[in-house]
Amino acid sequence: MHAFGQILKIETRLYLRDFAAPLLTVALPLALLAVFGLIPATREPDPQFGGRSFLEYFAPSLLVITLAMSAVNILPTVLATYRERGVLRRLATTPASPAALLAAQLVIALGTILVSAVLLIAVGRLAFGVPLPRHPLGFALALVLGTAALLALGLLVAAVARTTKAAQGMAVPVFMVAMFFGGVYVPRFLLPDFLVRIGDYTPPGVQALLDAWTADAPQPLHLAIMAVIAVLAGAAAAKLFRWE
Amino acid sequence: MPVIEVTNLHKRYGDVVAVDDVSFTVEAGEIFGILGPNGAGKTTTVECVAGLRSPDRGRVSVLGLDPRRDATQLRERVGVQLQESQLPDQLRVGEALELYASFYRDPADPGELIDKLGLGEKRKTPYKKLSGGQKQRLSIALALVGNPEIAILDELTTGLDPQARRDTWALIEQVRDSGVTIVLVTHFMEEAERLCDRLAVIDRGRVVALDSPAGLVSSVAPEQRIRFRPSAPVDDRLFTDLPEVTSVQRTGGQVVVTGTGDVLHAVTSVLARNQIIAADLRLEQSTLDDAFVELTGHRPAE
Incomplete structure (x- = not known):
């Protein structure tokens, strides 16, 4: 436990020192929120979004950026790098376990997601009039399950990839799919309906986040699918993961 | 008194026999060399000694303990420097040593160890910016920070320039003089000849000779x-x-x-x-x- 605390401390320091990681995961979505929010039209209620503003409609997609970056981009790359460079192997020769390093990376990803969600909600509310999540419990559930599904996919990539390069090669498509169906590249109201429906079930499940943020409880099926993906991908990752 | 006993060790990966039949003992306080061409089974042998792999056959005993079953105890008492084991680029020398020191019950003082290994000036330097010799010294420091009774050092000086190699040798002798038993894996003859009290020559997974460097030379090529x-x-x-x-x-x-x-x-x-x-x-x-x-x-x- 002592070793885990020390590893978490150092890994957090390395994460912040890296600079690019917090910039992409936390600062980028926040900056996009500010850029869009400064355009008055995005704050006006719009019948196209059921009487909500574009910003309300788009905020969950900004959170998807953090989720996808942390869980399926940074996490597998860091783990694959540590394995390739023998960091995990070296830890295995000490009284500390390489599992502690894995756990520390998960805690950092969770922390990043939490910080980003809180900042997006708070800044959206205070600066741009985006209401707080109307169904807080549903929102928390959608965020937790969406995060779990994406983290499990990220771990699966880290488990399957033999090298850092392979991890990046596998992570990028997963990352882009999550971003695309999360409505980050193209706002979802511009997509054909069937793509939007696929997006409802694509981790991290942006529709569930949107429902809970702006309207009512998310649909159980949306949440259930995230839970199933989390369990299946997580189990596969646990089975396939190698320390060296 | 032997601190490491390896008896009829056998290890295969699929169809490939990595270690066929290896036996040796390492006495307390000596520098024991494991010498052999690349792919001879040296690394697999020490990985079994370090408890990172389970032998398919044979017995390994380290400080009277089983490296796999008693791994928790042995990790406190055996320091390992693995071949091609790196650290995160941005991790600083001081941070690395303090982190690894925190894993052990009775660690060496990281500050003292840094000075002893000539890395005092580099305390705040990130791993990426260290020279090959400095990285190697840091790696040795990490193997020693737990105050081990045995240090296993694999391919210690591969890739170092001649000066850095000589500095590293002097360091290893210093470590031995402080009472640590050292198992040194190498394919450099000069290194084995200079450092080792005794050595096992391993070829194709078998021990082909076991003697002091001088003894080996005079018995084989007199x-x-x-x-x-x-x-x-x-x-x-x-x-x-x-x-x-x-x-x-x-x-x-x-x-x-x-x-x-x-x-x-x-x-x-x-x-x-x-x-x-x-x-x-x-x-x-x-x-x-x-x-x-x-x-x-x-x-x-x-």
Whole structure:
């Protein structure tokens, strides 16, 4: 436990020192929120979004950026790098376990997601009039399950990839799919309906986040699918993961 | 008193036999070398000793414990420096040592260790910015930070320049003098000859010789060559009559006498009796290199 605390401390320091990681995961979505929010039209209620503003409609997609970056981009790359460079192997020769390093990376990803969600909600509310999540419990559930599904996919990539390069090669498509169906590249109201429906079930499940943020409880099926993906991908990752 | 006992170790990966049959013991306080060509099974052997792999057959005992079953205890008492094990680029020297020190119940003082290993100036330097020699020293420091009784060092000086290599050797001797038993895996003859008290030569998964470096050389390749330029013409028979001499050759004005045992004394005595002065006299002994070739049938790497 002592070793885990020390590893978490150092890994957090390395994460912040890296600079690019917090910039992409936390600062980028926040900056996009500010850029869009400064355009008055995005704050006006719009019948196209059921009487909500574009910003309300788009905020969950900004959170998807953090989720996808942390869980399926940074996490597998860091783990694959540590394995390739023998960091995990070296830890295995000490009284500390390489599992502690894995756990520390998960805690950092969770922390990043939490910080980003809180900042997006708070800044959206205070600066741009985006209401707080109307169904807080549903929102928390959608965020937790969406995060779990994406983290499990990220771990699966880290488990399957033999090298850092392979991890990046596998992570990028997963990352882009999550971003695309999360409505980050193209706002979802511009997509054909069937793509939007696929997006409802694509981790991290942006529709569930949107429902809970702006309207009512998310649909159980949306949440259930995230839970199933989390369990299946997580189990596969646990089975396939190698320390060296 | 042996601190490591390896008996009939056998390990295969699928169809590939990495270690066929390896046995040796390491005594407390010595530097024990494991020498062999690349792919001979050296690393697998020490990985089994370090408890990173389970042997398929045979017995490994370290400090009287089983490296797999008693892994928790042994990790406190055995420091390991693995081949090609790196650290995160942005991790600083001081941070790395303090982190690894925090894993152990009774660690060495990280600050002292940093100074001892000549990294005092580099405390705040990130791993990425260290030279090869500095990275290696940090790696050794991490293997020692738990105050181990045994340190296993794999391919310690591969990729280092000659100066850094010599510095590292001096460091290893210092560590041994502080009472740590050292298992050194290497494919450098010079390193083995300079550092090891005893060594096992492993080839194709088997121990082909186990002795002190000098013992290995004299048992496997005992011949010595004496070269000199005689001050007056000499007859070959002067030397071939000596029991120690096996052959005499001439190249230009030089005489090359090959023999065993105390051949140098025999040759110089006979020259003195005949009042011949041997100019440019040179004695060539077999090296560990020669012994290695003799034992394994091929040249060492590099």
